[in-house]
Amino acid sequence: GQNIDQPTEMTATEGAIVQINCTYQTSGFNGLFWYQQHAGEAPTFLSYNVLDGLEEKGRFSSFLSRSKGYSYLLLKELQMKDSASYLCAVRDEGGADGLTFGKGTHLIIQP
Amino acid sequence: EADIYQTPRYLVIGTGKKITLECSQTMGHDKMYWYQQDPGMELHLIHYSYGVNSTEKGDLSSESTVSRIRTEHFPLTLESARPSHTSQYLCASTASRRTYEQYFGPGTRLTVT
Numbered sequence: 001g002q003n004i005d006q007p008t009e010m011t012a013t014e015g016a017i018v019q020i021n022c023t024y025q026t027s028g029f030n031g032l033f034w035y036q037q038h039a040g041e042a043p044t045f046l047s048y049n050v051l052d053g054l055e056e057k058g059r060f061s062s063f064l065s066r067s068k069g070y071s072y073l074l075l076k077e078l079q080m081k082d083s084a085s086y087l088c089a090v091r092d093e094g095g096a097d098g099l100t101f102g103k104g105t106h107l108i109i110q111p
Numbered sequence: 112e113a114d115i116y117q118t119p120r121y122l123v124i125g126t127g128k129k130i131t132l133e134c135s136q137t138m139g140h141d142k143m144y145w146y147q148q149d150p151g152m153e154l155h156l157i158h159y160s161y162g163v164n165s166t167e168k169g170d171l172s173s174e175s176t177v178s179r180i181r182t183e184h185f186p187l188t189l190e191s192a193r194p195s196h197t198s199q200y201l202c203a204s205t206a207s208r209r210t211y212e213q214y215f216g217p218g219t220r221l222t223v224t
Contacts, residue, residue, distance in 0.1 A: 004153075033212075042201060042215035043154070087154070097142060097205055098169060099213060101154040 002026045004102035006088050011108045012078055020073045020105045022088030033099060034062050034073045035087040043087055046073065075107075083109045114138055117202050117216035124192055125224055132187045132219045134202035143185040144203040144213065145169070145177060154201065160185055192223045 003025045012018040024032070031050040035043035047055055049064035049071060061074040073086055085104040091097055115136040124130055136143070141162040146154040146169075156169030160179040174196070175189050185204075189196055199220050203213040 040220075042217050044215070045212045048212060089154075097213075098144060098156045098159050099154075100156070100170065101146075103151075103153040 002090055002092070002100035004088055004090060004100060006086075006102045006105045008103070009106045009108065011110060012075075013110050014078055014080060016078050017074065017076050018078060018107065020075075020086050020088075020107065022071045022073070022102060024069050024071075024088070024090050024102075026069070026090055026092070026100075028093035029066065029090060030093045030097075031091040032062075032064055032071050033089040033091065034060075034071075035089060035101075037085045037087055037104065039084075046086075078109050080109050080111070083107060115202065115204055115214050115216040117200075117219050119219060120217060121220050121222075123222045123224060126191075126193055128192050130189050130192055130221070132200055132202075132221070134185045134187070134216055135183050136185075136204045136214070136216075137183060138204065138206070138214070139182065140204035140206050140214075141182065142205045143179065144205075145175075145185070145187050146201045146203065147171060147173065148199045148201060148218075150199075158187065192221075194223045197221060197223050 006022045034046040037043040047062035054063045059076045064071045087104045088102040089099040118133045143160045145158040148154045155171035157173040158177040201218045202216040205213045
């Protein structure tokens, strides 16, 4: 089975930087995803890590340490539209590629 | 922009009714998924499919059933809806290569009264 933990809620200021942490305990691991989900909408893909290290994509970066069961999502130059839930998800080793999601971190951006 | 569609977007229905939630994708993806998400809670995988004529149950037990007769279509059916089925149902698909990114449809918000 999988257990994924991330903070329930975070608050940050427009223009600043925020780091959202995710820890996982899994029976198998084949990659970690970050998704963004605005209220009432479908999740949209942000990043994917399967090897240790940092992946950068514009204002968003994601880091993975497989030995520590730890990942973070870093958001720079925060904008009001970044207010959303950020979901950490782990892909299992089975062939179906199904994802196990954390409960998500609700990020509030203040002016 | 991913091309995955779900209908209806919103459905309010009485207890005991049979309902089918539709999901279609035009990307030719072989793997498709159904997730269930209660407000403020995590997504739970309830069904998945490797391809045509393949269906499997996910991590969360569900009274719903699915079918996969065509690659692009993965409908979910509840034979007799109950209030406990009230939730958001999200369909997703992925190709069996590259980053395995799952593309999500807009979801169906189901309310059973």
